[in-house]
Structures are given as C-alpha cells and as structure tokens.
Amino acid sequence: MASIVAQFLNGLASASTLFLIAVGLSLIFGVTRIVNFAHGSLYMLGLYAAYSLIDRFGPTPLGFWGGVIGAALLVGALGALVEVAILRRIYRAPELFQLLATFALVLVIRDAVLWHWGPEDLLGPRAPGFAGSVAILGKPFPEYDLLLIAVGPLVLVLLWLLLNRTRWGTLVRAATQDREMVGALGVNERWLFTGVFALGAFLAGLGGALQIPREPAQLFLDLTAISDAFVVVVVGGMGSIPGAFLAALLIGEIKALCIGLGTVTVGGVAISFSKLTLVVEFIVMAIVLIVRPYGLLGKPLAMQRGAGAPVELPARPDGRAMALAGLAVLAALAALPAAGTPYAVVLAIDILVFALFAASLQFIMGPAGMVSFGHAAYFGLGAYGAALLLKRAGLPMEATLALGPLVAALGAALFGAFVVRLSGVYLAMLTLAFAQIVWSIAFQWDAFTGGSNGLVGVWPSGWLSGKTAFYFLTLACVAAGVFLLRRIHFSPYGYALRAGRDSPLRADAIGLDIGRLQWVAFVIAGAFAGVAGALAGYSKGSISPEVMAVSRSVDGLVMVLLGGVQTLSGPLVGAAAFTWLQDTIARNTEYWRAILGATILFIVLAFPQGIVGQLAAWLGSRDRGAPEGMVGWRRRRA
Amino acid sequence: MTAMLELEAVDTYYGRAHILSRVSFAASAGEVAVLLGRNGAGKSTTLKSIIGLVRVAAGAIRFAGERIDGRAPYEIAKRGLGYVPEDRRIFSDLTVLENLEVGRQPPRPGAPTWTEAKLFELFPNLAERRRQPGGRLSGGEQQMLTIARTLMGNPSCILLDEPSEGLAPVIVDQMAAAIRGLKQAGVTVLLSEQNLHFATAVADRAHIIEKGEIRFSGTIAELGANEAIRAAYLAV
Amino acid sequence: MEAAARMTVLAVENLSKSFGGVHAVRNVSFAVGAGELLALIGPNGAGKTTCFNMLNGQIRPDSGSVRLGGREIVGLAPRAVWRLGVGRTFQITATFASMTVRENVQMALLSHHRRVSSWWPRAARLYREEADRLLERVGMAEQAERACSVLAYGDLKRVELAVALANAPRLLLMDEPTAGMAPKERIALMALTAEIVRERGLAVLFTEHDMDVVFTHADRIIVLNRGTLIAAGRPADVRADAEVQAVYLGSRGHG
Incomplete structure (x- = not known):
C-alpha cells in the first residue's frame, strides 16, 4: 500500500x-x-x-x-x-x-x-x-x-x-x-x-x-x-x-x-x-x-485568419528540356566513379540514398499534404527487413533488397490505416509515435534485432562488394525510384491525391475516397523509403536503431523543406545540399550543429519557399507555374 | 467642407497583379460615402489599403489631415478609423462581451463615445446574447456584432465593407437604419456596396470603382440622374 | 408546368436534424422534378445549409428520408451520392487550386470514368476534349489553361458548374450559386444554369439571397424559417405570403 x-x-x-x-x-x-x-x-x-x-x-x-x-x-x-x-x-x-x-x-x-x-x-x-x-x-x-x-x-x-x-x-x-x-x-x-x-x-x-x-x-x-x-x-x-x-x-x-x-x-x-x-x-x-483525433480536450483547428497560405500553381509534366537536364545529371553521376575520389563515391552513395528517402517523404508531404515526423521508421524497416532476412533467414542479398522494402510497405500499410484518419500536426505526431514504437522494438529486442548494437556484417553479394559496383546499383535504384515517383505524380492517381489535399470538400463531392488515396500514398512512400533504407544498410555493412531515430526523420524533413515542399526536384537538391553540408562541416569543426543551424536559418529567412521553390518563383511566370510548379502567396479564403 | 478621409492616386498590388490604380476620392466629415462596384472591382482592396491591411505601393492616404499610408493597421485604428470587414471576422470562441472588449479604445475628443450599454440599445438582439460565444450568433447578429465591436473603439470614421452582403432582406433594412443612426451620431461612414438599392437608401455621395479605377464621383442624386453611368458600371 | 406533372427526381420527406438539442431542420418535406429549378430561401440560420448538407450525405439526418429517383440515399457518403448522379456547387467555391481550369474538370471526369487508380498515364492527356466541351458550355473554354487560384470569383463559379456537370447528373445542388457576384454576372450565371437544366432535363435545388435571381429564375420556391417549412409555391404566391414577408422579405416583398 x-x-x-x-x-x-x-x-x-x-x-x-x-x-x-x-x-x-x-x-x-x-x-x-x-x-x-x-x-x-x-x-x-x-x-x-x-x-x-x-x-x-x-x-x-x-x-x-x-x-x-x-x-x-x-x-x-x-x-x-x-x-x-x-x-x-x-x-x-x-x-x-x-x-x-x-x-x-x-x-x-x-x-x-x-x-x-x-x-x-x-x-x-x-x-x-x-x-x-x-x-x-x-x-x-x-x-x-x-x-x-x-x-x-x-x-x-x-x-x-x-x-x-x-x-x-x-x-x-x-x-x-x-x-x-x-x-x-x-x-x-x-x-x-x-x-x-x-x-x-x-x-x-x-x-x-x-x-x-x-x-x-x-x-x-x-x-x-x-x-x-x-x-x-x-x-x-x-x-x-x-x-x-x-x-x-x-x-x-x-x-x-x-x-x-x-x-x-x-x-x-x-x-x-x-x-x-x-x-x-x-x-x-x-x-x-x-x-480522439484531436487529443483529450482539443478541438479541430480552425483555420487561423490573417496568415498567408501558400498556393501551389499548376505543375506541368516535364518538357523536353527537363528530361534532357535529368539525363545530363544522370550521365554526370554515372561518370563520377571514373572521375572522382573513392571518398566522393562513398559520399555520393549517401547523397543518393537520402535523395530517394527525401523524395519518398516529399511524395506524402507535397501531393498528399501529410507531414510525417516519423518517416525514418520506413527507412529503418527497409534496412532491418533486408538485414534480418539476410542474417536470420539466410536469403540472398538480391532478394532481400526487394523484400526489405516490402516489409517497409507492410509497416506503412498497417500504421497508415490509422494515420490517414488524422490531419495536420496530429497526423505528424501519430507518425512520430509509430516511429518511436518501431524504434524501441529494434532498440530493446536484443535477441532478434541486436538491440542497441544493431546488426553487423550486412554486406552485399560478392559481385557488388566493390564500392563502384554498389554505387551503380544505388544509382540505378534511386534513379528508377525518383522516375517512378514523378510518373505517379502526373498520373490520374497523383492528380486525385492533390485534389484531396487542395479541397477535401470538393474531392469528396466528385466521388474521391480521400482516406484511401492517402493510405495508398503512405504505402508507396513507405516502400520507397524502404528501398533507400535497404541500400543504406548494405552500403555501411551494419545497421543500428539510429537508422530510424527521430533525428533521421527530422533530417528527411529538413531536406524536403530546404529544397521546397511543392517542387519535385526540391528533395533531391535538399538531400544533396544537406548531406554534403553536414559532411563538410562535421569534418572541420566541433560546432557543426551551430553552423548547420545558422545556415538553415539563413535559408529560411532568405528563401521562404525552399531553394528550388525560390528559383522557380524567380524564373516563373505569373499565370502558369514554372516547369516545376511554383508556390505563390494568396490570402486564405475563410 | 473638410475632407475627413482622402485618397490621392493610390496604387496597390497583390503579388504582381495591379489591383488599384491611381485611386483618388475623399469623404467629408459627417457624410456617408459609398464605394460602388462589382465583385473584384477593388472595393475591398480600397478599404483594406486605407486601414493598412494591404500595402500601398504609391500615392497617399490622409486621415484627419495626416498621412496614414505605410502605417500598421493598429496605428491607423488608434487614430480613430474603424474597419468592419466584409466577412465579419467575429472571434467565434469569445463571448459577445469579450468581442466588444477587444475593440475597446479610450474615448476620443470629437467622436461619439460608445459603451456596451449604448451599443446594446442600438442592437437589442446582442443584449440578449451578451454571454454567448460569437460563433453561436446568426449571420445578421454577427453583422451587428462586428459593427458594435468596431464602434467600441470610438471611431470618428468607420469603413464598412459590404454590410448588406448575404443578409436576409429584412435584416438589410435594419442595417440601413443602423448606418443612418451612425451618421446622426456624427460618425463619418465609408461603405462599399454592390447593391445600388441599399446604397441609395443610406449614402450622400457615391464613388464608382471599376477594374481598380474610380470612374465616377458625385452625389447620390447625381448618380440617380445619370442613367449612362449606372448602366455602364452597375449593370442593374 | 406543375411539379406533379414532372418526373420526380428528388423526394424529401420529414427530414429532421438537431444539434445539441436545437432543431436545425424539422420535418421538412418537398420534391424536385426533372427540368425544374426549385429555390430554397429563408433568413440566415433558418437551416438551409444544414438541409442541403443532408441531401448529399455530408450530414446524416436524425430522421426522415431522401429519395433520388426512388432510391433511398440517407446514410450514403457524399462520394456515393455523387456516383448516383448528384452534382454540387458550394457557397464558398471549392476548386483544386493547384490545377488548371481544364484539369479541375478532367479530375471530375477521371473520377466519373473510374480511372483514379491508374498510376502510369499522364492525367492531363485524358478526357481533354470532353473537359473542353463542358468548359465551352459554361463559357470558360478560353481560360482552360489558367490556374484556378488566379480566376475571378464569377469564373470560379462557372468552373464549379462545369465540374458539377461532369458526371452527367440528374440533380444539381447549388448553395448560394451567385453569392459574391455582380448583378449582371448573377443573372448571366442563372440564365446559363436554367438553359442547361432545360436542355438536359436536370432538377436543380438552390439556395439564394438575391431575390431578383430567385424571382426571375425559380419555377417554385420553398421558404424555411427556424428549421420549418413555412411556405411553398410559385414565386408570385410566395412573394404575397404575409408570413414570408414578415420573417424574410421585409420591404422587398411589397416592391
């Protein structure tokens, strides 16, 4: 007593x-x-x-x-x-x-x-x-x-x-x-x-x-x-x-x-x-x-008046110029192992992996309008899924690369079913809660996941053991992933997703099942994050619960926001800028956080639409968006 | 006759869209002036430019002889310029009394002083609902509350953005009476309207705005006599 | 033509809804026939919007029935009601701001043709002509490429009308279709609506505060006050009704 x-x-x-x-x-x-x-x-x-x-x-x-x-x-x-x-x-x-x-x-x-x-x-x-x-x-x-x-x-x-x-x-x-x-x-x-x-x-x-x-x-x-x-x-x-x-x-x-x-x-x-x-x-x-979707004593958030709301102008599918630019970037990346240092190749693998991770996060944040604070869970599920299938089930590495993302997609399907019933900050917090639960399982289940130490010896098959070979595998997976995400963006499904975000009222009134559309988006994003996670595990040879910690989710958010949420190439630029910056600063000073923070503050104050978003706004015309679609300002309607 | 409120060649933009172009007109102390025009003509933008919610890119706005353009809305309001927005913008979680409290400003020499009691006399419906949240009021009552809230600031001049929009005809009649009451109390009124019928019932002077430019300024009687102008811009 | 002579599209019987003990709508019954424009008018807070939202499934009524072409639709979600042929426009326009005018209509067509789950084709290339025909019909063809977020209000209303027509509806629900428009635009929009209604044999139920629009275009009018129907009939009869004048029309009733 x-x-x-x-x-x-x-x-x-x-x-x-x-x-x-x-x-x-x-x-x-x-x-x-x-x-x-x-x-x-x-x-x-x-x-x-x-x-x-x-x-x-x-x-x-x-x-x-x-x-x-x-x-x-x-x-x-x-x-x-x-x-x-x-x-x-x-x-x-x-x-x-x-x-x-x-x-x-x-x-x-x-x-x-x-x-x-x-x-x-x-x-x-x-x-x-x-x-x-x-x-x-x-x-x-x-x-x-x-x-x-x-x-x-x-x-x-x-x-x-x-x-x-x-x-x-x-x-x-x-x-x-x-x-x-x-x-x-x-x-x-x-x-x-x-x-x-x-x-x-x-x-x-x-x-x-x-x-x-x-x-x-x-x-x-x-x-x-x-x-x-x-x-x-x-x-x-x-x-x-x-x-x-x-x-x-x-x-x-x-x-x-x-x-x-x-x-x-x-x-x-x-x-x-x-x-x-x-x-x-x-x-x-x-x-x-x-x-209780709004917490114990919370109310649905009324739209606050007197604040600006971003309005995304129509995005155009890529024209010939954009396709050529994409191919040029791809060609330059393909030439990297021949031209760059071994360290550049390692850094490039990191950047590519995070580019896909950020692109998958952008897919649910941009077109679907759902902000996730826990996207690293699916990155981690992909990484752990692949590593566990390799170590515990003895599957070949190539198979785990396909099945790991499937594990992530299944996780996203399960959690997403609950997540899409909420919106805004509440939705973001529920994704965080699920991510923390997954993280703590990986952290505490010593016998299966290796606990806080994680798993070591997660190496790719022999033919991929060279850094260059693995780099090309990563490049192929990431390029295919980004291409597919873009394609979906401009497909009827991608449009329907945006419709649900723009005006749920109207979407509902023209027969769209928004919850289902969003759930599918969540699963797609989870699967692609899983691909990135599986690649990340094999590139390092080991994984630990760190891969799905809150900080990883936040990194993803920062990359997407740095690039610009409503731009398709934004997350790629954001991932590259963030990863490169973090790597460069961390190698040179103990106070890399402060420098990174100051840089982010500068970007936020100077480019409130993200790097690519700002470029598009500068280049864009008033009526139609720039090729990437641009974000303009308009006062909210009541 | 002194101009209480004076706009001189005012230009404003939303992004790159030119909304008002060289808008000039004036309202004299004690009169009811109406800004007439169709939707999107620039009426709301004009009123928002005066109160400082929209930035004035060029030109000058004077209130009681002093420049007010470029100042923050709260500074302009403190000088005795009241603003009643078109969509009412009631604080729906606050009670009627609390809504009035937000509008409260010290008494102002040369302008009528309002108290809750006086406002409840003017708008009896509000008195019965003084402890209810603003969000529970009907549309007509909210329109009354938004005007009463602005009057708590004891303005010498009040801007009313489409006060008759979306109201039942019977409430529109009450609104017209309230505006005439304000004039009697000595408040200068500038309202925007699309409804010529309503404008004629309350205003002394009319300014017609079309595509962001003033196309006509004159008394209500002059407007009434000018068939061509009415046909061209008001389409009634 | 009297309502009885038309084929009934929508039949509402004893519809009721209360919120926290307050009766928003009480025992309301009416019917709309094919080719008919029925206006629902009444003071603010009379229950018009609640009534409307119960018809397309946004709010579930406490009791009563709503039949569409004889089929009970109470309990269906808005998207299911839409599939049965009910188009809707909103008091505050609801369009997709990140899409062009044409894409807004294409979106509705994609949903109508059940193509929403395809992941490969370019959406902007599908049902383009069909969308353009609808835009042509509402006079928005020239602005097909513009973003909805930059349109004038009256034009947005036309886009909404085109979107509402995309699933070849039997019934159009229009909540204050001309709110926020200039007088000339109001008349033009309602004339257009009336024309489309006659040519396609649609039934239309609309709420409206502009009495010029109501008395010019409605075939019949029903009046709601404090949740109850207080009058129904032809425009001239409703205008002459003493109770309607007292609670709603005021001085305009005599004019």
Whole structure:
C-alpha cells in the first residue's frame, strides 16, 4: 500500500514537471500556430542558467529561489528576442518553415550551451528548506517533490486567470483566431505575440530551473524534453492548457505505474514494465489519437485568419528540356566513379540514398499534404527487413533488397490505416509515435534485432562488394525510384491525391475516397523509403536503431523543406545540399550543429519557399507555374 | 467642407497583379460615402489599403489631415478609423462581451463615445446574447456584432465593407437604419456596396470603382440622374 | 408546368436534424422534378445549409428520408451520392487550386470514368476534349489553361458548374450559386444554369439571397424559417405570403 502511494506521488511530481515543460509549448502553438521545436532547448537552458545563477548567488534560500526565477526570466527574455528577431519575419511563411526555423534554433542553442558550459553534466544544489524528506505511510518522500506537486496546479490556475480574466488574456484569445483583425481594431498584435512567446519561454525555463535539485544539466535534455512536451501537448489537445495538465497527469501516472510494477510474470512469461517506460508515452499518444483525433480536450483547428497560405500553381509534366537536364545529371553521376575520389563515391552513395528517402517523404508531404515526423521508421524497416532476412533467414542479398522494402510497405500499410484518419500536426505526431514504437522494438529486442548494437556484417553479394559496383546499383535504384515517383505524380492517381489535399470538400463531392488515396500514398512512400533504407544498410555493412531515430526523420524533413515542399526536384537538391553540408562541416569543426543551424536559418529567412521553390518563383511566370510548379502567396479564403 | 478621409492616386498590388490604380476620392466629415462596384472591382482592396491591411505601393492616404499610408493597421485604428470587414471576422470562441472588449479604445475628443450599454440599445438582439460565444450568433447578429465591436473603439470614421452582403432582406433594412443612426451620431461612414438599392437608401455621395479605377464621383442624386453611368458600371 | 406533372427526381420527406438539442431542420418535406429549378430561401440560420448538407450525405439526418429517383440515399457518403448522379456547387467555391481550369474538370471526369487508380498515364492527356466541351458550355473554354487560384470569383463559379456537370447528373445542388457576384454576372450565371437544366432535363435545388435571381429564375420556391417549412409555391404566391414577408422579405416583398 505504502509503495503504491509513493509511486502515485512520484507520478504526480513528474506530471507537474511534464506540465511545466508542455504548457508553454501549447500556449505558443495555440496563439501563434508555431510548433516550437526549440521549446526543449529553452527548458534545457533554464536548467543550465539556474545552475550558474545559484552558483553565483550561493545556495541560500534567496540565492536558490532568486536563481530559479532569474533563470526563468532570462529564458523568457531570450524567447522574446527570438520572436522579434526571427519568428516575426516568418509568421506568413508555411507552417513547416516555422518548424524548420525553430529546429535550426535547437542546433544553435545546443552548441551555444556546449561552448559556454562544456560537455560535462552539472549537478546543482538541493533546495534550501526542501532538502529533506517526509514520511508518508512510513516511507520517505522528498519534500521538494511535494513542492513540485503543488506548482503544477498553481501554474494552471494562474494561467487560466490570466487568459480568462484579464484584458490581455482576452486579446490573446482573440488573436488566436484572427490576428489581423485584432490589429485592425487598434491593438498592436505584434507585441501580443512577443508577449505570448516570452511567457511560453519563461514557463519552459521555469520548468527546467525547478529541476535543478533533481537532475543534472545535460546536453541531450533538449531533445528528450521536446519529445515529452510534444506528447503531452498532443495527448491533451494542441492549444488546450487544461488538456496539457490532464495529459501530464495521465502520462506521469502511467509511467509511475510501469516503474512500480517492474517485472511481472504473467502465465510464466516475464513482462518488464519498467522497460516499457521508454515507449509507454508514445503508446498512450497513439491510442489517444486513434480514439480522439484531436487529443483529450482539443478541438479541430480552425483555420487561423490573417496568415498567408501558400498556393501551389499548376505543375506541368516535364518538357523536353527537363528530361534532357535529368539525363545530363544522370550521365554526370554515372561518370563520377571514373572521375572522382573513392571518398566522393562513398559520399555520393549517401547523397543518393537520402535523395530517394527525401523524395519518398516529399511524395506524402507535397501531393498528399501529410507531414510525417516519423518517416525514418520506413527507412529503418527497409534496412532491418533486408538485414534480418539476410542474417536470420539466410536469403540472398538480391532478394532481400526487394523484400526489405516490402516489409517497409507492410509497416506503412498497417500504421497508415490509422494515420490517414488524422490531419495536420496530429497526423505528424501519430507518425512520430509509430516511429518511436518501431524504434524501441529494434532498440530493446536484443535477441532478434541486436538491440542497441544493431546488426553487423550486412554486406552485399560478392559481385557488388566493390564500392563502384554498389554505387551503380544505388544509382540505378534511386534513379528508377525518383522516375517512378514523378510518373505517379502526373498520373490520374497523383492528380486525385492533390485534389484531396487542395479541397477535401470538393474531392469528396466528385466521388474521391480521400482516406484511401492517402493510405495508398503512405504505402508507396513507405516502400520507397524502404528501398533507400535497404541500400543504406548494405552500403555501411551494419545497421543500428539510429537508422530510424527521430533525428533521421527530422533530417528527411529538413531536406524536403530546404529544397521546397511543392517542387519535385526540391528533395533531391535538399538531400544533396544537406548531406554534403553536414559532411563538410562535421569534418572541420566541433560546432557543426551551430553552423548547420545558422545556415538553415539563413535559408529560411532568405528563401521562404525552399531553394528550388525560390528559383522557380524567380524564373516563373505569373499565370502558369514554372516547369516545376511554383508556390505563390494568396490570402486564405475563410 | 473638410475632407475627413482622402485618397490621392493610390496604387496597390497583390503579388504582381495591379489591383488599384491611381485611386483618388475623399469623404467629408459627417457624410456617408459609398464605394460602388462589382465583385473584384477593388472595393475591398480600397478599404483594406486605407486601414493598412494591404500595402500601398504609391500615392497617399490622409486621415484627419495626416498621412496614414505605410502605417500598421493598429496605428491607423488608434487614430480613430474603424474597419468592419466584409466577412465579419467575429472571434467565434469569445463571448459577445469579450468581442466588444477587444475593440475597446479610450474615448476620443470629437467622436461619439460608445459603451456596451449604448451599443446594446442600438442592437437589442446582442443584449440578449451578451454571454454567448460569437460563433453561436446568426449571420445578421454577427453583422451587428462586428459593427458594435468596431464602434467600441470610438471611431470618428468607420469603413464598412459590404454590410448588406448575404443578409436576409429584412435584416438589410435594419442595417440601413443602423448606418443612418451612425451618421446622426456624427460618425463619418465609408461603405462599399454592390447593391445600388441599399446604397441609395443610406449614402450622400457615391464613388464608382471599376477594374481598380474610380470612374465616377458625385452625389447620390447625381448618380440617380445619370442613367449612362449606372448602366455602364452597375449593370442593374 | 406543375411539379406533379414532372418526373420526380428528388423526394424529401420529414427530414429532421438537431444539434445539441436545437432543431436545425424539422420535418421538412418537398420534391424536385426533372427540368425544374426549385429555390430554397429563408433568413440566415433558418437551416438551409444544414438541409442541403443532408441531401448529399455530408450530414446524416436524425430522421426522415431522401429519395433520388426512388432510391433511398440517407446514410450514403457524399462520394456515393455523387456516383448516383448528384452534382454540387458550394457557397464558398471549392476548386483544386493547384490545377488548371481544364484539369479541375478532367479530375471530375477521371473520377466519373473510374480511372483514379491508374498510376502510369499522364492525367492531363485524358478526357481533354470532353473537359473542353463542358468548359465551352459554361463559357470558360478560353481560360482552360489558367490556374484556378488566379480566376475571378464569377469564373470560379462557372468552373464549379462545369465540374458539377461532369458526371452527367440528374440533380444539381447549388448553395448560394451567385453569392459574391455582380448583378449582371448573377443573372448571366442563372440564365446559363436554367438553359442547361432545360436542355438536359436536370432538377436543380438552390439556395439564394438575391431575390431578383430567385424571382426571375425559380419555377417554385420553398421558404424555411427556424428549421420549418413555412411556405411553398410559385414565386408570385410566395412573394404575397404575409408570413414570408414578415420573417424574410421585409420591404422587398411589397416592391
């Protein structure tokens, strides 16, 4: 009994922490519609800043609490700065570009922290006055955790009062629906947004600073925090603050329950619930989204007024010039092994593999209008599928190259059936949840997948063992894949897919089954990502769970966005630019993340339509799109 | 007669499309002026250019003697220029009272001061629904609310974009009465309309816009007498 | 010609729908015959759009029946209703912004001919002539190559009409077909619609706020107020109806 109570209280304490991380993200999204990827970084900064401030002020009560509040205020001020300097310029850009910009901030902040605080973990002092523990049913329970349990509800109540009982709150809620109209009524809506962003950042910083007695400041906290925060916000319903609280409670308690249960033997089979903690929140998210597509307390997102929406102009199938250009690129690539260094060939294999991966992601993001945060799952399923069939089933390498992608397609068919029932950010989060579940299976099933070590000795057949031979195989597969994707794009099916994205209402009214069209697209994209994954495995000779980690999915997103979502050659250019840049910078500096982040920020601010999209816009005519189809701006219709 | 609002050779673009070309006209203090033209003629764009929602590429806009073009919408609104959009743009999650709160600005010398109580007198339907979310109101009530919300800013001049569009004829009659009420209270009104019948019922002066250019300016009586102009541009 | 003399295309009986206890539509019954234009009018919030959305399957009614050529269609999805020959235009135009005018019509034709799952042929080369004929019919042939996102509003409405005609429908549902158009365009669009209706023997149900359009083009009018049908009949009778004047027409009823 006592241990159940203790686990329950532990759950409440972690729920408070989760709520503090997530609530600012939800608030910022609700008002600005920006999905702030850098929210976890702000949380991490809060922790580091609190460490330094308390170190300077001394571990007295005043020094400690002054340090915590000071850290939160500093992070809030940074949030305001970021909003004014960067986000304000891209409110009119497509949602995904905002995501890309905040992702660039993650990279920059990570390296800034590395530079200022170094790579060591930093553990702060206990909170003066809350250092001990109290006995609850005879078991000791930390006093500080009791304090945390109180902070969550307190913040919830204060925020509710602020939003519902003050003029500022009324204005903020109005701006959530129609920022332009709020401006036309005489309110400086830009400062309203800055204020909201600063408040959200302050809450993230506070959440981080309050962790100082509980966990050391560490460099990877940004990504774990953002992943927790996303889950809480999505489970609660994006933009709903009470929803975030409820979701934090649910997840905090379920995690505590898993730890409390430990390993339980059911009918002779030992089930390790504590291992489940790694993935349980994603399972919860998947279940919630399948049952309630907008989260626990969320509502369907109304289209926000006063923001620009990109309008894609008609794409023309390739003319002769485009076909010739494609052949020229192909010829140049074919000549590479003869002309380039061995290293260039290895790098080119990487670029080709990612080009196909990015092209498959673009297929669901562009024509189908579905953004995936978990596309690496299918890359990984292809890689693992091929490797396992080779190692465990003893199939020849050539067969696994065809069957690996089939495994990816089957996975996409299964997950896609649920995914296509959602839309927008919720859809993206469900893809992420499925990817995390697949990742954690690969990570934990030591006996079959090799666990965290992965599989080694995944080598191609003898005739392909030379780098040049394998390069030509890769080139052939990737060229065929890209050609097929383009062909489908301009086929009746590709048109129908775009129809469903452009106007679901009209598509439905002319007999199109959008859900089915999208599901098929998801399977196609999964299969091609699987081809890329299988090739990637054989090119390296080994695979690990890394191939389907979140960072791989994000890499894919960045490539597609860098190139331009609505352009067919964009992902190819994006993949080449990204892979080459990452390779070049990483070989030359420790701070490659910051340089990459700064580059992405520059591209986002200078080319809001992606590299190829921007080129097309410059070259394009007004009425018809450029050959690739271009993205123009138009105000949204109500 | 002083011009409360004056446009001088205003040009605007959407992307590369030229929308307004050298648009010039003025509205005098205390009058009701109507901008007439068919859909796509540039009426909404003209009003949006005045309030700052569309960037003015060339020309000048003066309000109460001062240049306002190039300023942000909130700065223009703060000077006492109210804007009521064509599609109402009610904050549907906010209650009627909260919608009014968003529009609230301090009293302004030389312009009538509005309170919730006064507005509920003008629009009795809203009074009964003051605690209901704006999204639950009927189309006609939303049209009332969007005007009331703008009036909370105590404007000396108000821009109404197609106030009669999409309303039942019986509500259109009420709307005409409300606009005449505004004029009596001393508010200058510039409205856009396609409905000549409605325009004649409320306006003192008419400006006809076609393909982004002003083709006629004169009193409503002059327009009424000019069969050729009406036939050419209004197609009634 | 009286409705009874025409072949009934759409028969609606005792249709009801409430949202959270509020009756949006209550016991509404009417019929539309082939070659007939029936106007549905009423104040904002009277239930017109709800009524409309129940006819093509977007909203499922609480009770009542909707028969298309004698076949019950309640419970079918919009895409299934479309397959049975119901074309629809929307109050706020819904077209595919990333396609040209012609491609919009081609898309509807591809769906009509059940070619949507083919992955190889170039979609833009299929049913081109058929699409051009439809565009010709609505006067949009010259703009076939333009993107829908750059069209004038009135032209978009014509494109919608061509799209709605692509599956050779028996019934057209038009929700405020002339909203946002200039008076001259309104008359032209409705004259065109009426012409097509006569030549193909279509049945049309439309909602409309422009009384000039309604009284010029409707063969019959039904009036909805607070979810209930308060009047039905020929234009002259409806215009003279005291209740209709009080709740809807106002001063225009006497003019």
